[in-house]
Amino acid sequence: MNYNECKKGWVECIVGPMFAGKTEELMRRIKRMEYAHKNYLIFKPSIDTRYSLTEIVTHNKKALKAININHGSDIKRYLKKDTQAIVIDEIQFFDSSLVKYLLEFADQGYRVICGGLDRDFRGQAFKVTGEIMAISDSVVKLTAICSKCGKEATMTQRIIDGEPAHFNDPTILVGESDSYEARCRDCHEVIYDDER
Ligand SMILES: [Zn+2]
Numbered sequence: 001m002n003y004n005e006c007k008k009g010w011v012e013c014i015v016g017p018m019f020a021g022k023t024e025e026l027m028r029r030i031k032r033m034e035y036a037h038k039n040y041l042i043f044k045p046s047i048d049t050r051y052s053l054t055e056i057v058t059h060n061k062k063a064l065k066a067i068n069i070n071h072g073s074d075i076k077r078y079l080k081k082d083t084q085a086i087v088i089d090e091i092q093f094f095d096s097s098l099v100k101y102l103l104e105f106a107d108q109g110y111r112v113i114c115g116g117l118d119r120d121f122r123g124q125a126f127k128v129t130g131e132i133m134a135i136s137d138s139v140v141k142l143t144a145i146c147s148k149c150g151k152e153a154t155m156t157q158r159i160i161d162g163e164p165a166h167f168n169d170p171t172i173l174v175g176e177s178d179s180y181e182a183r184c185r186d187c188h189e190v191i192y193d194d195e196r
Contacts, residue, residue, distance in 0.1 A: 091116035121158035144182030
């Protein structure tokens with residue numbers, strides 16, 4: 001089955017830990033749309049304040065203009081007659097109602113491309129990302145390189161004052177590269193407070 005041949009649109013998602021190249025992969029797909037003269041809009045959550053408020057920025061500092069939104073329902077009012085694709089970065093920061101809007105956009109004929117973290121620093125699933133993976137027509141799960149041992153990294157390590165974060169620390173994962181690292185399952189560490 002080729003979802004590209006559907007009259008309706010479809011949903012693609014790109015997930016993985018930090019430093020896996022998710023935003024680079026989004027940008028690669030955006031570039032291909034530019035070559036094909038497709039009209040697209042890029043959205044990101046207002047909460048993602050690292051580096052820039054109005055652009056999606058990869059860790060190697062390439063930037064593209066993005067529209068900041070608070071909620072999935074905000075997307076509709078930016079869509080123009082000639083919009084063909086909707087790109088959303090950092091999907092893990094939205095609530096689960098985003099899923100409903102993505103399905104509507106796909107039914108209306110839009111190509112929807114999402115990127116974001118699949119797991120938080122504890123290794124637990126971001127609920128909204130998990131749901132989007134389930135309803136996507138295409139899922140790409142990227143890996144990074146473990147900063148400790150160089151193996152395939154599927155997890156995001158949070159470090160606070162040089163120490164692994166505690167399980168009960170807040171979830172919101174917005175930060176500079178010095179407080180987060182990609183880690184493999186062997187090297188990933190979380191401190192459980194009841195062990196102290
Ligand atoms: Zn490792």
